[in-house]
Amino acid sequence: MTGWETRNGVHYLRTPGGIVRARAVGVATGGYTSQSLHPQLKNRLFPILSNSIVTRVLTPAEIEACNFRTHQVITDTRILRHYYRLMPDGRLQIGSRSAITGNDAPQDQYRQKLVEDMYRKFPALRGIQVDYSWWGWVDVSHDMMPRITQPDPAQSIYYAMGYGGNGVMYSAQAGKRLAALIAGKGASLPPLPIFGSALPFPNVREMVESQMFAPFRRFGQRFLYHWYHLKDEVI
Ligand SMILES: Cc1cc2nc3c(=O)[nH]c(=O)nc-3n(C[C@H](O)[C@H](O)[C@H](O)COP(=O)(O)OP(=O)(O)OC[C@H]3O[C@@H](n4cnc5c(N)ncnc54)[C@H](O)[C@@H]3O)c2cc1C
Structure with a gap:
């Protein structure tokens, strides 16, 4: 439309x-x-990018090494969360927040960052083949x-x-x-x-910013992502 x-x-x-x-x-x-x-x-709404990858089917030894006991969806407690699950056919699907802008989203670094995050969470999967990956916008109110x-x-x-x-x-x-x-x-x-x-x-301050300084909203988000990363990793 x-x-x-x-x-x-x-x-x-x-x-x-x-x-x-x-x-x-x-x-x-x-x-x-x-x-x-x-x-x-x-x-x-404030659109935010999310990305997702799916590995090849895990072997029984890999599933054991990762200590998967369920196919239920799981999320960690970071601010910039990872969400993942062992799929019914034995693949691992994992997703997280991605780039800030749509222009940056297709860059391989964001897929690669997610792959590295997966290795960190599941060292037994280092080097595993990734069969699918995608990204898109989610609508955050x-x-x-x-x-x-x-x-x-x-x-x-x-x-x-x-x-x-x-x-x-x-x-x-x-x-x-x-x-x-x-x-x-x-x-x-x-x-x-x-x-x-x-x-x-958004609240009054955000509203003023988003009405008058809409192009700068993504700068604010970039700053916040760095801050959240610090909180997740360092503080
Ligand atoms: C990488 C990724 C991983 C995700 N993982 C999960 C998950 O594990 N679990 C979960 O619950 N959710 C997940 N989500 C979120 C989930 O995909 C969305 O919440 C859901 O798709 C929203 O559904 P929707 O029908 O409201 O909108 P969408 O599926 O976003 O569809 C909106 C549609 O509107 C169309 N549209 C937009 N503007 C116009 C227009 N002017 N005219 C006509 N059509 C228009 C678009 O083309 C699109 O087809 C994920 C999202 C992403 C991107």
């Missing part, structure tokens, strides 16, 4: 193939939400809480967003709830007070 106009309560959504008319719009564009998509969403809501009752706009990198399972439920809201069946849904409120703006 490349443009959005609303006239007399009808939404006109421009796409490369034509214009779609809609009485209501449900937005689920996650970390890919552009700042210009709609004023209701401007500055409501300013209070880290997701939302499934019609933020303004006067506008037929709904959204489900702000999953903060935990949306694979959650988004399926959120989608059902979003569909029920759009179909006018919201009254029959169990109440979720926080999830039903609008995505918050």
Whole structure:
């Protein structure tokens, strides 16, 4: 969708193939939400890059050496966390925070950093073949809480967003709830007070910074990542 106009309560959504008319719009564009998509969403999300790798199938000896006792998902307690699991077919999947900007994301250093982190956690896997790797944006809300809501009752706009990198399972439920809201069946849904409120703006200082100094937000994030790294590794 490349443009959005609303006239007399009808939404006109421009796409490369034509214009779609809609009485209501449900937005689920996650970390890919552009700042210009709609004023209701401007500055409501802070997209962050995440990357992930998957190794070849581990041998029974490697699984034993890594002390894997479960296929459950695991996360460490760092600020810049790693999240990982032994997959059903015996591969290790591990992910973490990645580059700061989309331009930097494809650089191999970020994949390599994750590989090194994996070796550090699981020395028995040093040199193991990595079969898959990918990266993408996750949509972090300013209070880290997701939302499934019609933020303004006067506008037929709904959204489900702000999953903060935990949306694979959650988004399926959120989608059902979003569909029920759009179909006018919201009254029959169990109440979720926080999830039903609008995505918050950043606090006043952040808001001023993000409105006036949007290009510098990533500098702030870069500084924070260095600080978090220090806290995780040194302090
Ligand atoms: C590397 C990585 C690892 C992850 N690991 C996990 C994990 O282990 N567990 C977990 O729960 N979550 C994980 N996540 C997060 C998870 O992928 C997201 O939370 C989830 O995909 C969000 O789903 P969504 O449908 O809301 O948005 P997305 O899957 O991000 O989809 C948004 C869609 O909107 C489209 N879009 C954007 N703008 C427009 C427009 N203007 N017009 C039309 N379409 C548009 C995009 O093309 C995209 O297809 C990971 C994410 C990444 C990047």
